[in-house]
Amino acid sequence: MDNNNNNKNINNNESNNNKDNLCDIDDKNKIDDENVLYRLSLNPNKGGLQNVDKEKINKIIYEVSKGSAFFKNAKEKEKAHFEKIKEIKKKYLFLKNQPMEYEKQQMKNIMNKMESDRDLSQYIVHVDMDAFYASVEELDNPELKNKPMAVGSKSMLSTANYEARKYGVRSAMPGYIALKLCKNLIIVPTRFERYHELSHQIRNIIANYDPDYCPASIDEVYLNITNFLNDNPNYTPSKVTEELREEIYKQTRLTASAGIAPNICSDMNKPNGQTELKNCTDEILKFLKDLPIGKVSGIGKVAEKTLNELGIKTCGELKENMVYIKELFKPSSYQFLLSASLGLGRTKIENKWKRKSISVERTFSNTSEIQKLEDKLHEISCKLANDVKKENLKGKSVTLKLKTSSFEILTRCLTISKYIYQQEDLYKVGKKVKFIYIIFF
DNA sequence: TACATACAC
DNA sequence: TATGGTGTATGTA
Numbered sequence: 001m002d003n004n005n006n007n008k009n010i011n012n013n014e015s016n017n018n019k020d021n022l023c024d025i026d027d028k029n030k031i032d033d034e035n036v037l038y039r040l041s042l043n044p045n046k047g048g049l050q051n052v053d054k055e056k057i058n059k060i061i062y063e064v065s066k067g068s069a070f071f072k073n074a075k076e077k078e079k080a081h082f083e084k085i086k087e088i089k090k091k092y093l094f095l096k097n098q099p100m101e102y103e104k105q106q107m108k109n110i111m112n113k114m115e116s117d118r119d120l121s122q123y124i125v126h127v128d129m130d131a132f133y134a135s136v137e138e139l140d141n142p143e144l145k146n147k148p149m150a151v152g153s154k155s156m157l158s159t160a161n162y163e164a165r166k167y168g169v170r171s172a173m174p175g176y177i178a179l180k181l182c183k184n185l186i187i188v189p190t191r192f193e194r195y196h197e198l199s200h201q202i203r204n205i206i207a208n209y210d211p212d213y214c215p216a217s218i219d220e221v222y223l224n225i226t227n228f229l230n231d232n233p234n235y236t237p238s239k240v241t242e243e244l245r246e247e248i249y250k251q252t253r254l255t256a257s258a259g260i261a262p263n264i265c266s267d268m269n270k271p272n273g274q275t276e277l278k279n280c281t282d283e284i285l286k287f288l289k290d291l292p293i294g295k296v297s298g299i300g301k302v303a304e305k306t307l308n309e310l311g312i313k314t315c316g317e318l319k320e321n322m323v324y325i326k327e328l329f330k331p332s333s334y335q336f337l338l339s340a341s342l343g344l345g346r347t348k349i350e351n352k353w354k355r356k357s358i359s360v361e362r363t364f365s366n367t368s369e370i371q372k373l374e375d376k377l378h379e380i381s382c383k384l385a386n387d388v389k390k391e392n393l394k395g396k397s398v399t400l401k402l403k404t405s406s407f408e409i410l411t412r413c414l415t416i417s418k419y420i421y422q423q424e425d426l427y428k429v430g431k432k433v434k435f436i437y438i439i440f441f
Numbered sequence: 442t443a444c445a446t447a448c449a450c
Numbered sequence: 451t452a453t454g455g456t457g458t459a460t461g462t463a
Contacts, residue, residue, distance in 0.1 A: 040453085069453095156453060219450085298447095298449085302448085330460080332460065332461090356458070356459095357456085357457065358456085359455085359456060362455085363455085399444090407453080409445085411444060411445075413444070415442065
């Protein structure tokens with residue numbers, strides 16, 4: 001009997017354990033996959049419209065993606081990140097149990113110093129075109145208006161109009177997945193020349209308010225309107241920004257959104273809106289207090305998740321935890337996060353951009369034929385030589401980047417003694433980096 | 442210098 | 451059928 005009972009107990013325990021283990025594995029996989037979805041930037045929570053059925057959208061995206069090599073690769077990366085987070089968490093818990101009195105005082109001093117250096121004299125405006133590519137397509141083809149539409153291809157979308165965003169369609173989403181979310185979605189191909197043309201037009205308008213404006217991308221500009229305000233005392237920052245946006249609309253029939261702030265710029269009121277943050281420390285800190293850290297430019301999916309795992313979700317919480325961040329992160333990350341937590345952005349707009357690299361990359365279907373790879377190398381070296389010639393550049397470091405069929409990215413780099421710029425030389429050096437093929441065969 | 446990772450758009 | 455292209459910064463070895 002005893003034996004039997006014992007056996008039974010053991011059996012029960014074992015089966016319970018097994019069951020628990022299975023549950024754990026199932027749950028863990030489920031959580032992992034959710035994390036992967038989030039990592040893929042397909043989480044509709046971020047940016048865009050709020051009134052989307054997030055659950056439904058995520059489910060569709062998951063069903064389409066889950067078996068793919070792309071998803072598998074993302075999952076591997078997610079696992080690696082999870083390990084890193086575990087380490088950081090461990091250190092964090094340890095630090096949390098320390099008094100850290102000295103460090104806390106030190107952090108207070110650092111913050112006070114930075115606070116007293118805060119420059120509130122400059123009025124910086126960040127102008128951002130609404131769904132730029134999509135809006136340009138609607139402009140040139142009004143029939144597309146009020147219909148769900150995205151710019152790109154079945155493989156990849158650049159932008160979606162607001163009608164399409166209601167279905168969860170987003171930039172950086174493959175078109176074929178977008179079509180599952182919205183079967184009436186119209187996908188139009190990109191026309192970069194046209195976007196550049198309008199971008200140029202928009203920058204000319206902006207130059208009237210600050211000739212030293214700084215383009216941040218094809219559809220985004222930073223400008224300093226302090227001088228303009230001094231020269232035109234009857235204007236307020238809001239009024240300048242309104243007029244500027246109106247002028248853009250008048251001349252291009254495209255809408256822009258803007259953030260006005262002394263040192264932190266945000267696009268809280270999109271589309272076709274603007275938000276002003278007064279040049280006043282209290283208002284800046286109040287704004288930051290509940291601002292999700294992921295909204296800060298420079299904090300992407302990885303950093304956001306790392307911080308979230310430490311229980312830090314807002315800039316206010318970030319500020320409160322800076323003592324620990326200083327110990328847990330690398331100096332430059334710490335410096336960046338410290339500035340972000342205080343809302344210290346740029347107060348100087350500089351547009352002395354100097355190119356540091358130039359590149360060409362092409363994605364092609366899976367192959368392991370050397371000839372095809374060499375043909376590709378030839379193709380990109382031609383395009384690169386062309387671009388290099390246009391800008392009168394030369395270089396002596398050549399990097400070859402390879403994406404495998406499992407979406408792993410490998411780079412191999414070779415630095416040579418003299419500067420080159422001709423296609424033949426680029427191709428030759430590219431071929432020299434051939435041990436990249438060895439990985440294959 | 443070589444390579445990887447993160448980030449923005 | 452199918453998950454891009456260009457450029458920058460930074461950490462690590």
